[in-house]
Amino acid sequence: MNVQNDADRLVDDYLRRLTKEAEPLPEARRTDLIAEVTAHIAEARAEGAVTEAEIRDMLARLGTPEEIVLAATDGLVLVDRQPRFRSRDVAALLLLTVGGFVFLFGWVIGVVLLWTSDRWTRNEKWLGTLIWPFGYAFTGFLLKAYIPIDMPSWLAWIGWTFIFVTQTATTSMLVRNARPRRG
Numbered sequence: 472m473n474v475q476n477d478a479d480r481l482v483d484d485y486l487r488r489l490t491k492e493a494e495p496l497p498e499a500r501r502t503d504l505i506a507e508v509t510a511h512i513a514e515a516r517a518e519g520a521v522t523e524a525e526i527r528d529m530l531a532r533l534g535t536p537e538e539i540v541l542a543a544t545d546g547l548v549l550v551d552r553q554p555r556f557r558s559r560d561v562a563a564l565l566l567l568t569v570g571g572f573v574f575l576f577g578w579v580i581g582v583v584l585l586w587t588s589d590r591w592t593r594n595e596k597w598l599g600t601l602i603w604p605f606g607y608a609f610t611g612f613l614l615k616a617y618i619p620i621d622m623p624s625w626l627a628w629i630g631w632t633f634i635f636v637t638q639t640a641t642t643s644m645l646v647r648n649a650r651p652r653r654g
Contacts, residue, residue, distance in 0.1 A: 478526040482512055489536035496543060504543050508533065560590050560649060567599055568642050578604070590649040602641040 489508060493501045515529045533539065566573075566581025585591065585599050 477523045478516075478521060481523065481526045481530065482516075485530050485536065486512075489539060492536040492540040493543070496540065500543065504539070508539065556590075556649060559584055560588055563588060564642055564645060567645075568638060585645075591645060592648075595645060595648055598641060599645050602637055 486505070486509060490501075490505060493504055496504065511533065512529070516526075520526055520529045534542075563581050563584035566577045567585060568581075570577025570579075570581045582600050586596055591599070
């Protein structure tokens, strides 16, 4: 049983390295390549490659993950991935959060940048638009304008804390979920 676990560990490590090396490939080609190699390994194991030494030998005959991906890129032009954030994405996040301090106009620009970006899904864009519209400035104004003067200060602090936490959580979610070419 220990021999089987060692063999499984070798195969899992090999496939993990192959998956990492294949990241620059187009998604369809990457999926096909990993499926082909996985099927080849399963076939070799079904034909009797069971021990750790046999698995190592079979994997050596396949070649390193780097060699397999290099062979799979023959004829393909690989392009660099887009950076996680572009300047317009950073501007969108900043303007959504604090753009309300610029006569509320900054927030509107932030919403336009958010909706024209390909980094977030439609649901994330709606969330970024509707959670505390106009950012901290407008919601602060609403709290200040509509809080009764005789209201206890602890209740006002709860309101401000709630605004800060929800706005920060929404911005954090948008930062965390930003992915190139989504939308």
